[in-house]
Amino acid sequence: EDKVVQSPLSLVVHEGDTVTLNCSYEVTNFRSLLWYKQEKKAPTFLFMLTSSGIEKKSGRLSSILDKKELFSILNITATQTGDSAIYLCAVEAVAQDAGGTSYGKLTFGQGTILTVHP
Amino acid sequence: EAQVTQNPRYLITVTGKKLTVTCSQNMNHEYMSWYRQDPGLGLRQIYYSMNVEVTDKGDVPEGYKVSRKEKRNFPLILESPSPNQTSLYFCASSPRPQRVMQFFGPGTRLTVL
Numbered sequence: 001e002d003k004v005v006q007s008p009l010s011l012v013v014h015e016g017d018t019v020t021l022n023c024s025y026e027v028t029n030f031r032s033l034l035w036y037k038q039e040k041k042a043p044t045f046l047f048m049l050t051s052s053g054i055e056k057k058s059g060r061l062s063s064i065l066d067k068k069e070l071f072s073i074l075n076i077t078a079t080q081t082g083d084s085a086i087y088l089c090a091v092e093a094v095a096q097d098a099g100g101t102s103y104g105k106l107t108f109g110q111g112t113i114l115t116v117h118p
Numbered sequence: 119e120a121q122v123t124q125n126p127r128y129l130i131t132v133t134g135k136k137l138t139v140t141c142s143q144n145m146n147h148e149y150m151s152w153y154r155q156d157p158g159l160g161l162r163q164i165y166y167s168m169n170v171e172v173t174d175k176g177d178v179p180e181g182y183k184v185s186r187k188e189k190r191n192f193p194l195i196l197e198s199p200s201p202n203q204t205s206l207y208f209c210a211s212s213p214r215p216q217r218v219m220q221f222f223g224p225g226t227r228l229t230v231l
Contacts, residue, residue, distance in 0.1 A: 004160070009158075032218065034218060041224050041225060042122075042208060042222035042223055042224050042225055043161075043208070043222050044222075045220045048218065088160065088161070090161075092218050097168065097172075097174045098174060099172075101168060101215065102215070103149065103166070103168060103215030104212075104215065104217065104218050105163070106161075106163070106218060108153075108160035108161040108162070109160050110158055110159060110160045111160055
């Protein structure tokens with residue numbers, strides 16, 4: 001059974017701090033790892049990682065994947081109150097339906113609740 | 119605007135009363151999916167659909183039904199809701215099955231008393 005574990009489950013910091021969120025996984029037929037940000041609504045896509053060692057960056061957010069050790073980290077530097085959210089890690093595996101058609105199946109971690117205080 | 123819409127956004131109902139949560143996307147996506155989100159468990163897939171008239175079970179399909187008669191719509195049906203189906207539900211879509219889910223609906227918060 002595919003498994004994705006995030007840590008910590010909850011984190012409280014002050015504005016300006018740097019945070020590191022962790023995601024470890026065990027899946028069969030790995031294709032990619034994704035990070036989503038969820039505020040009081042639907043998850044919104046942040047990054048997709050497919051190769052080890054290549055950092056993806058968007059503003060103050062960055063992420064990297066280690067396919068050998070089966071984990072990823074999401075870094076947020078100079079945090080702001082607007083970064084408060086649940087951060088979800090999901091791993092995409094190649095699966096097949098009953099008819100033999102392949103598709104991308106996502107397995108999500110529990111999420112990390114980040115709270116940034118002013 | 120490209121989007122996934124769900125209705126209703128909030129619903130309180132009683133055990134056993136059939137309900138349907140609608141999901142619609144305007145991006146001509148082939149691949150659609152339903153998830154439920156519960157504290158400490160993340161999002162879990164209920165059902166998915168690769169195209170019109172093609173649906174299959176996800177990880178937690180018990181107590182749910184779906185249909186895909188048109189490409190844009192993918193309703194979730196609870197024939198006889200029970201309290202353990204109280205949850206936050208998300209519909210999601212993707213251009214095709216080989217592409218990951220990047221478009222999520224706004225969510226439906228369901229409470230079954």
